[in-house]
Amino acid sequence: MDEASTKPAAIEFWYEFASPYSYVAAGRIEGLAAEERLGIDWRPFLLGPIFKTRTNDPSPFQNPSPAQRRYRWRDVQRLCAASGLPLRMPPAYPRNGLLAARVALIAIDEGWGPAFTRAAFHANFAEDRDIAAPAVIGALVAALRHDAAAVLDRAASPANKERLKASGEAAIRRSIFGAPSFLVGDELFWGNDRLEQAIAWARAPLDLSPLTSSG
């Protein structure tokens, strides 16, 4: 096999619309992947069902340490400032990403997934709009020149609901426990701050054998 055929064709980008670090990653991944001519496999999913499986800390979004909660937003501010991404602190947090994820699946099918993903993240984190509201999501769809009513209808179909559920189950099977996550083949990377590492791995995996053999 030549090099091209062994190299993963794409990086899987697993994101949750409620997650500010997913927003930052969504704002960075296209430029970084393009530099490496790496395709992006867009995978919207929900963290809720995964967090429910955690016995001791089912709500990391609402981490109870005030210090850590304050830190998180400061950290997100710094990351946005460094990447030139707009940010308007949402008073409601986390927002429910269910509707946006369902619509994203439809949009991905129809080839406008990245544009919708950017628009929904921007609405949530740059404009402080409620992405759980059909009117808000419908307006984003219409702005992308698609039929909002028809898309919302398809998003609410039993088949599409089932598909998002199956996607969440696939995430658990593949050991995903947070968002954003990146998969290059079966190699998992968690967090916006691992994006560069995931892309480097797609180009050339690190040799971990000296470490793994000693443990």
Added chain:
Amino acid sequence: MDEASTKPAAIEFWYEFASPYSYVAAGRIEGLAAEERLGIDWRPFLLGPIFKTRTNDPSPFQNPSPAQRRYRWRDVQRLCAASGLPLRMPPAYPRNGLLAARVALIAIDEGWGPAFTRAAFHANFAEDRDIAAPAVIGALVAALRHDAAAVLDRAASPANKERLKASGEAAIRRSIFGAPSFLVGDELFWGNDRLEQAIAWARAPLDLSPLTSSG
């Protein structure tokens, strides 16, 4: 005031000897700080008392999600491989960093803090030695050409015990909730993956005013 007098003279490096990400940061910080001619203020401390204040998840070291626990070590392996740091997976985790932290305070006072810090991290994570054992720490001290018995004695003095406790209280006052943490003035950065950002902040803080004014 000229630029030099307003620029922080040092980055505070808060580390816990039980923490693998502190090990990775300790292996990287000296080179990165030297490039910026930035001093390092070494601050060994214990996470235990901080974790005890967390009501819902007092033991993040032993995170109960098997997927996340597996991921953590794979992540640490990749970080070590990328930085050329040796790693031998400790079967006992986390090891108790209390004794090492007490000795580190003495070593810092006497000017051999960085060398001892490197040695203790290396023993724990590259050699899988039990850093809670006085014999192990004593051997590290002796290898650095200090009187092991005398140092262990000073480390166990009431004044030094009190000092480590006060350091942990200072950490909480300054909003530290994990390790490694970096402070540049009062600006907090959490995690090995924020080290470069902390150093960049010491050189020139990001302008966050466009973001903070809109929230």
